[in-house]
Structure formats: C-alpha cells, structure tokens
Amino acid sequence: GQQVMQIPQYQHVQEGEDFTTYCNSSTTLSNIQWYKQRPGGHPVFLIQLVKSGEVKKQKRLTFQFGEAKKNSSLHITATQTTDVGTYFCASQGGSEKLVFGKGMKLTVNP
C-alpha cells in the first residue's frame, strides 16, 4: 500500500533557527496534506498541496510539493516555542484512505 516517509523523525532546534522537514513517497501522490499536533492534543489540518511544484505559505511556514509529486517539504523560518509539536504529512493516492507518515517531532530550545 501507499506509504509516506518523513525525515527526520525528531528535530531539536534553537529558537530563531530555520529548519526543513521532508515527506517522501515511492509513488506519485495525488495530493499531500500537512497536520500539526501539539503535545497532548489532536492533529490539526494545516494545508493541502495538489499541483506539481506548488508552494504555499502560512506566516513563517512554507510548504512545497515536488515537481514529480513524490515528495513535499515544510520549512519553518525563525522557529518559535509555539512551533513545538509533531508535524505529519498525509496522502490519499486516489483511494478513500488517508495514510499518515510517522511524524516529525519538533522541540525548541528557548
């Protein structure tokens, strides 16, 4: 079945640093969704990418869909303590099922 792999699984950054996390698939994806889960909370939808090469921004977060639609990236500029949490990518690949990656847990050193 379709799988999406997230790297790295853990990321620790100093407040103010930039970093990028990646979501990769061996198959072409119809879309990619990103979710954020705060500690002790539930996943919350952030954004969806559909088109090849698509780039979307939400304040300090930049999301990109690869040209081949097999990978996606999330770049956070000037990380803040409010960015702490686990970030998931997910994709359907044409079926009803939404398959999630294992997540990237972000911790921030103030």
Add this chain to the structure above:
Amino acid sequence: NAGVTQTPKFQVLKTGQSMTLQCAQDMNHEYMSWYRQDPGMGLRLIHYSVGAGITDQGEVPNGYNVSRSTTEDFPLRLLSAAPSQTSVYFCASRGGGGGSNQPQHFGDGTRLSIL
C-alpha cells in the same frame, strides 16, 4: 459547532474486557475513520467508513469492530481488550464523500490503558 466528539477521554480496562469508544460528528460528513497513535508509529488507520452502512478495514483492524448506522456516529468496539491495544485513539471525519481530498477533522482522542 462541536465538530468531532469522542467519549470517554480516558479509560482503563482489564485484559479481556470489552468496551465501545464513541465518536460523533455534527458536520454531516460522509467519511469517518478511526486511528490509533503509538509512540514512534504515527497515526495508523484502524477502520473507516465512506457513509452510513459502509465500513472497511484500514492498516491495523484486528481486534476492533465498527459499524455505521447513522451519518453522525461511528463507534469503535474492542471485543476482548489486550495490553497491545493500549494507545491513544482518534476519530476523524471529512466531507466530500469517498475519494475526496477534503481535510480531516479530529476529535480530542481517547487515552486507553489495558492492564
């Protein structure tokens, strides 16, 4: 607007006991699903439903049953709880029917411990 409501929020069971995790949504969403979340494993799909009367298995369905008699409700049943089912369970729903790429809305989760 309540969104997706899960009950209970916490539960402790003994091995072999049965219970039902409740999930209700008030957004008239056709698609509903159950995930379990374990450390380092991400969100794994247990069962899902594309509409009332229709259910299907996800990645890890063994030990769980579901039914979908109404659009609003999608309960998850553990018939004979095992320690391996200790986890956090999330119910989610989305609009647009089967194959839709609408975002999923998650409940607050049920933290279940099996002793």
